[in-house]
Amino acid sequence: MKAIRRFTVRTVLPESIAPLARLAGNLRWSWHRPTQQLFEQLDPKAWAEVGQDPVALLGSFTRERLRELAANQQVVTRVRELDADLEQYLTEDRWYQTLGADAPASIAYFSPEYGITHVLPQYSGGLGILAGDHLKAASDLGVPLVGVGLLYAAGYFKQSLSRDAWQQETYPVLDPDGLPLTLLREADGQPAQVTLPLPNGRRLGAFIWRADVGRVPLLLLDSNIPGNDEAARGITDRLYGGGGDHRLQQELLLGMGGVKALRVHQRLTGAPAPEVFHTNEGHAGFLGVERIQELAAAGLSWDEALAAGRANTVFTTHTPVPAGIDRFDKAQIQHFFSAGLAPDVPTAKILELGDENYDGGDPSKFNMAVMGLRLAQRANGVAKLHGVVSRGMFSGLWPGFDQQEVPIGSVTNGVHVPTWVDPRVAEFARSAFGNQTVIDRQWERVYDAADEDIWALRRTLRTNLIDDVRRRLRASWKKRGAADAELAWTDSVLDPDVLTIGFARRVPTYKRLTLMLRDPARLKALLLHPERPVQLVIAGKSHPADEQGKRMIQDLVRFTDDPEVRHRIVFLPNYDIAMARTLFPGCDVWLNNPLRPLEACGTSGMKAAINGGLNLSVLDGWWDEMFDGGNGWAIPTANPSTDAGTDDVFDPDERDDIEAAALYDLVENHVAPRFYAAEISEGAGAAGPSDPVGTDKVPHQWIAMIKHTLANLGPAVSAERMLQDYVEQLYRPASTSGQAARADDFAAAKELAAWTSRVRNAWGDVSVEHVDSMGITDEPQIGESLTVNAYVRLGPLAPDSVIVQVVHGQVTENDDLAQTSTDDLTVAEQLGDGRYLFTGPVTIDRSGSFGYSVRVLPKHASLANQAELGLVANASN
Numbered sequence: 001m002k003a004i005r006r007f008t009v010r011t012v013l014p015e016s017i018a019p020l021a022r023l024a025g026n027l028r029w030s031w032h033r034p035t036q037q038l039f040e041q042l043d044p045k046a047w048a049e050v051g052q053d054p055v056a057l058l059g060s061f062t063r064e065r066l067r068e069l070a071a072n073q074q075v076v077t078r079v080r081e082l083d084a085d086l087e088q089y090l091t092e093d094r095w096y097q098t099l100g101a102d103a104p105a106s107i108a109y110f111s112p113e114y115g116i117t118h119v120l121p122q123y124s125g126g127l128g129i130l131a132g133d134h135l136k137a138a139s140d141l142g143v144p145l146v147g148v149g150l151l152y153a154a155g156y157f158k159q160s161l162s163r164d165a166w167q168q169e170t171y172p173v174l175d176p177d178g179l180p181l182t183l184l185r186e187a188d189g190q191p192a193q194v195t196l197p198l199p200n201g202r203r204l205g206a207f208i209w210r211a212d213v214g215r216v217p218l219l220l221l222d223s224n225i226p227g228n229d230e231a232a233r234g235i236t237d238r239l240y241g242g243g244g245d246h247r248l249q250q251e252l253l254l255g256m257g258g259v260k261a262l263r264v265h266q267r268l269t270g271a272p273a274p275e276v277f278h279t280n281e282g283h284a285g286f287l288g289v290e291r292i293q294e295l296a297a298a299g300l301s302w303d304e305a306l307a308a309g310r311a312n313t314v315f316t317t318h319t320p321v322p323a324g325i326d327r328f329d330k331a332q333i334q335h336f337f338s339a340g341l342a343p344d345v346p347t348a349k350i351l352e353l354g355d356e357n358y359d360g361g362d363p364s365k366f367n368m369a370v371m372g373l374r375l376a377q378r379a380n381g382v383a384k385l386h387g388v389v390s391r392g393m394f395s396g397l398w399p400g401f402d403q404q405e406v407p408i409g410s411v412t413n414g415v416h417v418p419t420w421v422d423p424r425v426a427e428f429a430r431s432a433f434g435n436q437t438v439i440d441r442q443w444e445r446v447y448d449a450a451d452e453d454i455w456a457l458r459r460t461l462r463t464n465l466i467d468d469v470r471r472r473l474r475a476s477w478k479k480r481g482a483a484d485a486e487l488a489w490t491d492s493v494l495d496p497d498v499l500t501i502g503f504a505r506r507v508p509t510y511k512r513l514t515l516m517l518r519d520p521a522r523l524k525a526l527l528l529h530p531e532r533p534v535q536l537v538i539a540g541k542s543h544p545a546d547e548q549g550k551r552m553i554q555d556l557v558r559f560t561d562d563p564e565v566r567h568r569i570v571f572l573p574n575y576d577i578a579m580a581r582t583l584f585p586g587c588d589v590w591l592n593n594p595l596r597p598l599e600a601c602g603t604s605g606m607k608a609a610i611n612g613g614l615n616l617s618v619l620d621g622w623w624d625e626m627f628d629g630g631n632g633w634a635i636p637t638a639n640p641s642t643d644a645g646t647d648d649v650f651d652p653d654e655r656d657d658i659e660a661a662a663l664y665d666l667v668e669n670h671v672a673p674r675f676y677a678a679e680i681s682e683g684a685g686a687a688g689p690s691d692p693v694g695t696d697k698v699p700h701q702w703i704a705m706i707k708h709t710l711a712n713l714g715p716a717v718s719a720e721r722m723l724q725d726y727v728e729q730l731y732r733p734a735s736t737s738g739q740a741a742r743a744d745d746f747a748a749a750k751e752l753a754a755w756t757s758r759v760r761n762a763w764g765d766v767s768v769e770h771v772d773s774m775g776i777t778d779e780p781q782i783g784e785s786l787t788v789n790a791y792v793r794l795g796p797l798a799p800d801s802v803i804v805q806v807v808h809g810q811v812t813e814n815d816d817l818a819q820t821s822t823d824d825l826t827v828a829e830q831l832g833d834g835r836y837l838f839t840g841p842v843t844i845d846r847s848g849s850f851g852y853s854v855r856v857l858p859k860h861a862s863l864a865n866q867a868e869l870g871l872v873a874n875a876s877n
């Protein structure tokens with residue numbers, strides 16, 4: 001019989017163990033081993049049955065069981081200790097508190113998805129996991145972040161396979177009352193609400209749920225509430241569900257509703273107003289429109305509100321794949337804003353924000369990434385290479401500037417170490433280096449560990465993975481319709497002493513899940529190699545609408561189904577956080593073979609690295625900057641350009657052939673021989689790290705690579721490093737700009753807006769009329785200097801509104817300047833009629849071809865970057 005109503009009864013805990021509610025409610029438990037252990041010890045069997053979910057565990061206890069626990073002195077003591085520990089964690093000064101009073105009091109972070117723990121499945125892949133790690137690292141460092149997102153009724157889908165290996169999707173519906181969330185309520189007990197008007201007199205209301213991620217509150221908007229019509233209730237039904245209007249309404253709710261939710265949170269809790277707004281990917285971009293609306297309602301003009309809003313907004317772009325960027329029809333935007341979403345600002349202005357008014361742009365489209373860039377004074381990509389690629393990709397917004405000047409920087413992603421380090425690795429560090437060792441700050445101590453111990457630890461992790469693989473594989477085959485009697489073979493798949501290579505990620509085409517299948521015979525030979533076999537563990541979800549991705553999964557699974565190889569290669573359905581935490585540590589080698597440069601950063605390889613896995617990867621994303629020759633292997637790229645698609649030397653098929661062959665060669669001739677070195681050279685020499693050919697069955701060179709990886713990559717890939725970069729490079733400068741813009745009733749924002757409009761209007765009159773130079777000898781030498789005179793026309797602008805600049809550097813074959821530096825000239829003479837002579841010295845700082853040019857740029861103290869306004873007047877010949 002089906003229930004016609006359902007509700008969740010909250011557990012009432014006896015007084016002596018009441019703090020368990022807070023320990024379960026604050027998600028710090030998800031990266032705090034002692035708290036997890038407490039829950040496990042309360043009832044190991046129930047803990048396993050509820051899937052390691054503290055709220056569900058407490059809910060599963062009968063009243064008698066709770067009374068027993070409450071009477072158990074040991075339990076009571078431990079609960080109190082851990083509660084006191086949490087209290088200290090939540091209140092003590094941490095890194096951020098050493099920064100001084102000018103550090104922003106609150107930073108709002110908006111993301112469409114959050115991957116924090118398996119009990120709150122609100123993520124689809126890397127973007128969400130990164131957002132989760134961002135919040136956790138902020139908490140650990142004491143950064144006063146507040147997260148904003150949506151609460152999806154079904155999260156992302158669960159993946160299983162049909163008999164013929166076709167991806168099946170299910171969307172289990174979550175019950176918010178059973179999740180570690182609290183509903184924000186008004187003083188009278190009513191749920192707090194935000195509301196957006198919709199066309200045709202409809203409305204979209206949302207409740208605000210709060211998750212506590214350590215010290216960081218995360219506000220999640222939920223449209224499945226009484227008072228909404230059916231369609232409005234469905235807006236937050238699933239992550240990236242639907243397209244078109246559904247998607248647009250999700251993003252309006254996230255951005256505009258998100259700012260409203262922050263204001264409600266401030267009002268109800270006394271939390272400080274955010275001084276910085278961080279837009280994590282374009283999906284949340286409407287937050288900037290809501291802030292402009294707030295300022296316009298307070299009397300600022302569009303230009304003034306835009307200047308003030310931009311000053312403290314940070315935009316992070318996450319993908320160089322155009323299909324990954326949201327674009328709507330302008331007509332859709334017009335339609336929704338006509339309902340009065342932003343009553344004090346002209347819709348035409350909003351439409352301009354997302355306008356693709358550059359070469360190759362579509363005038364009918366509204367581009368969310370473009371809006372993100374226009375609404376943020378500071379922007380970044382997520383790895384150095386991705387910064388380069390993004391500057392190229394969006395250079396159309398800054399015509400007249402060289403790509404390297406496009407104002408998009410980069411902060412390389414990181415991973416939250418306490419979440420992603422296997423408990424056995426953490427325990428190893430604790431016992432090898434003493435109780436006080438915080439794993440993520442003492443990485444170099446790994447050099448003190450004995451090779452044998454590390455090798456034994458690696459085997460333990462591999463074995464642990466294999467146990468999990470066998471369990472999952474059997475379950476998957478049962479779902480695919482196999483009977484138990486047919487499945488005995490699954491109990492012996494994979495071998496704890498065989499080199500284990502992992503590959504798991506979402507399955508968009510550019511990640512090339514099936515590159516390894518390019519030459520099936522070659523792959524088979526690697527798997528079945530008589531002395532140096534490899535085994536592969538593979539996982540990944542395809543977007544439900546991506547048939548090509550599903551076909552790739554099918555091709556791969558069919559290969560793994562072959563009885564000849566199925567003990568050496570497995571595909572595990574339903575890649576998620578829970579699987580990942582066993583998979584990364586268990587693999588000796590983490591494989592990544594995207595089409596360079598389409599992987600913005602990638603983080604799974606980082607998670608492997610902090611557990612002693614070695615990376616085998618195309619030089620894309622983070623690996624491009626962190627591969628150093630000793631921490632893994634680089635799969636060569638057939639097309640080394642960063643400009644995918646345009647200067648390709650090889651067509652995609654040839655390219656896959658070349659790169660797959662390189663991959664097989666690396667595995668066969670470099671990776672496997674090193675892994676099996678100890679076996680081969682047995683008896684050849686004395687044991688010990690100084691002698692790589694040991695007799696102790698330990699591959700010392702392999703272990704040396706592990707130690708090098710941990711010592712060097714550990715600190716570099718940690719999310720704490722990432723957070724500190726964001727704070728120093730983006731949050732603090734943005735907060736300073738924002739404060740300056742707001743001071744004295746927005747005096748600076750108003751002045752900047754007026755100045756910008758004046759400069760834009762006058763810019764057509766600005767030009768470099770003539771340039772000459774003096775002091776150059778017939779055979780110029782390095783170190784000599786010349787005097788450059790530039791005669792410029794500024795029209796109505798005063799000379800202090802501009803920079804007149806010499807750009808000099810190497811001259812390429814087609815007369816482009818490369819490796820440039822700049823020297824500013826000073827005004828020497830007013831020539832009348834809006835014309836000026838600017839002059840100054842330039843030192844020749846290189847041998848070989850040297851050239852220069854002159855340009856005029858707008859200058860204002862409130863600009864964060866010379867290219868910011870996209871205005872430049874370059875000298876022509």
Ligand SMILES: *Cc1c(COP(=O)(O)O)cnc(C)c1O
Nearest residue numbers: 125126505576577580602603604
């Ligand atoms: C880390 C992680 C990802 C992202 O990995 P990429 O290397 O960026 O593809 C996706 N899903 C899960 C479950 C993860 O843990």
